[in-house]
Amino acid sequence: MTSEEIYRKLEPIIKTYLPEDISAKEINRSSDLTRELNINSAHLVDIILDIEDVFNIEFKNEDMEQLRNVNDAILLIQQKISI
Amino acid sequence: MNSQEILNQLPYSEPFLFVDEIISISAEGINGEYTFKGDAYFYAGHFKNNPVTPGVILTECMAQIGLVCFGIFLINEEQIERVNFALSNTEIDFYIPVFPEEKVKVISEKIYFRFNKLKCKVKMLNAKDEIVAKGTISGMIINNNQQ
Numbered sequence: 001m002t003s004e005e006i007y008r009k010l011e012p013i014i015k016t017y018l019p020e021d022i023s024a025k026e027i028n029r030s031s032d033l034t035r036e037l038n039i040n041s042a043h044l045v046d047i048i049l050d051i052e053d054v055f056n057i058e059f060k061n062e063d064m065e066q067l068r069n070v071n072d073a074i075l076l077i078q079q080k081i082s083i
Numbered sequence: 084m085n086s087q088e089i090l091n092q093l094p095y096s097e098p099f100l101f102v103d104e105i106i107s108i109s110a111e112g113i114n115g116e117y118t119f120k121g122d123a124y125f126y127a128g129h130f131k132n133n134p135v136t137p138g139v140i141l142t143e144c145m146a147q148i149g150l151v152c153f154g155i156f157l158i159n160e161e162q163i164e165r166v167n168f169a170l171s172n173t174e175i176d177f178y179i180p181v182f183p184e185e186k187v188k189v190i191s192e193k194i195y196f197r198f199n200k201l202k203c204k205v206k207m208l209n210a211k212d213e214i215v216a217k218g219t220i221s222g223m224i225i226n227n228n229q230q
Contacts, residue, residue: 040171041199041200041223042169042171042172042200042221042222042223044198045197045198045199045200045223046200048197048198049195049197059198061198064198
């Protein structure tokens with residue numbers, strides 16, 4: 001799966017958990033999920049669980065440490081799909 | 084970890100402690116009890132001359148037993164020591180009022196516990212085993228050692 005295809009599936013997941021004061025237009029590949037998109041830690045877990053379902057992969061605790069922005073998520077997904 | 088050790092680790096005290104006893108606990112769920120004290124402070128105002136336990140207090144009791152006691156047990160299995168809890172979501176329906184001096188039972192089942200987020204299906208029963216309230220509650224366990 002190309003990173004473009006992953007992004008197309010990932011964006012609607014993130015959108016679901018955006019706080020009301022953040023517009024979906026602000027999502028881009030370099031968006032920091034917690035600092036820029038204001039996603040709280042509980043919703044970050046929801047996003048991970050949704051990603052697991054959509055892409056049929058599993059995240060480990062260590063993966064969370066690498067996950068800061070949208071691009072990190074795409075890379076992690078890409079790594080896991082190719083295993 | 085036994086029930087008393089869990090109760091000792093609870094971060095609450097009077098007048099905001101809503102757990103008396105843990106009846107059973109496992110990696111999948113918890114079952115605990117609480118009796119609402121007749122002289123609890125909130126009955127003076129909820130409602131005027133008609134004391135009924137507020138829904139938020141029922142929710143709090145469900146969260147203290149179903150999420151926090153349970154969470155203390157679960158993280159103890161993972162050998163994490165000092166933690167804080169933050170409630171992240173509640174979705175509860177209420178069915179029957181709870182009056183002063185009533186004993187309730189809280190039964191909580193784990194939906195998932197991942198990345199320090201604990202989400203549970205929680206219900207509260209009265210002494211007649213009627214469902215008082217039920218729904219889902221989730222919270223984050225914040226590991227102080229990481230801060």
